[in-house]
Amino acid sequence: MMSNNKLLFVITGMGLGGAERQLCILADKFYQRGYEVKIISLSGDTVVRPDEKNIQVVSLNLKKNPLSFLKVIFNCQKIIKDYQPAVVHSHMFHANIIMRLVGLVFKKPYKLICTAHSKNEGGALRMFVYRLTNRFADVSTNVSKEALEAFIEKKAFSKAHAEVVYNGIDIEKFNYNDERRRAIRQRLNIQDHEKAVLAVGRLTAAKDYPNLLTAFNALPDHYKLIIIGEGELRSDIESRIQKLNLSSRVMLLGSINEVNDYYSASDIFVLSSEWEGFGLVVAEAMSCKCIAVCTDAGGVKEVIGNANFVVPVSNSKALADKILEMSELSPARKDIIANQNRNHIVKHFSINSVIDRWLSIYKTEQVDK
Secondary structure (H helix, E strand, C coil): CCCCCEEEEEEEECCCCHHHHHHHHHHHHHHHCCCEEEEEEEECCCCCCCCCCCCEEEECCCCCCHHHHHHHHHHHHHHHHHHCCCEEEEECHHHHHHHHHHHHHCCCCCEEEEECCCCCCCCHHHHHHHHHHHHHCCEEEECCHHHHHHHHHCCCCCHHHEEECCCCECCCCCCCCHHHHHHHHHHCCCCCCCEEEEEECCCCHHHCHHHHHHHHHCCCCCEEEEEECCCCCHHHHHHHHHHCCCCCCEEEEECCCCCHHHHHHCCEEEECCCCCCCCHHHHHHHHCCCEEEEECCCCHHHHHCCHHHEECCCCHHHHHHHHHHHHCCCHHHHHHHHHHHHHHHHHHHEHHHHHHHHHHHHCCCCCCC
16 A cells, blocks of 8 residues: 555656646646645656646756766655655656666665556667566556557566556546637637638657648648647648648647647547557547547547547548548537547546546555566
């Protein structure tokens, strides 16, 4: 059982990604349940933070060199020694490996949970490092059945000490708001007769925005595309938008912390990814009663719960056809799907049920390896 109510979350960075936002909501909800929570961010700028102001985020400024790596290991141990958490819960590859090494070098009196957030956290070398260090974690988890099975197949995780824990949605925050729909569509100059298609995610190769833009280019002129996210491929995406003559129909809005109202403003949510972990934004959109059209990437099919809304990856024609099919449904049919989406997320992915799942793992006695 947990020896105290202190939780330490460790994550590779606090950028605007699904893993980072999920960590923030977990931290908030555990704090609201009476737990003391601290976060270590290993590298990069802190873009997202928990809403609860009493949750401290410590940034360690990890660099890509061995000396910095060793320094971060010792800094993590010092924080742990001073804070004395009952559970250390790390997220993503670098944080998982560093916390396993901290547990190896220094005898740990806490329970270590390591969470991967995708079936693709790197190539063969990273999977080998996961395999070498697997026994230093008490439990290793991933965010979908497909992703966990991929890790087990690669022997990155051992089946005996691995669990699936889905990401959770704050169903009160992510809900449809008609007033915000009108306000945002007015701000973005989207007319009532125009169809707003929304994509949310970092501008990276995984999200396959070229696939989305090619599909969108096949849609009629009264469709508008809103892309929320930032990343290293922004200039490439801007160039592709210009090359396809879509500048008047595509809005690149950059990073936006509060995206929930944009789901309400949209007619169709699209995820065009080549690979994914859980697909947190899909669940958020569905919770806001948005119709979601997605590629069959990672655990997305598990989230969406209906293969009729899923198309193959890297198939822009199938993606365009599915967007058209869903947007041309009758208003009555759209309402049915919207309500089904909301009910599906409330039943299976509410944050409170996910917190209960984590507590059942945190409070279980440590397993001898």
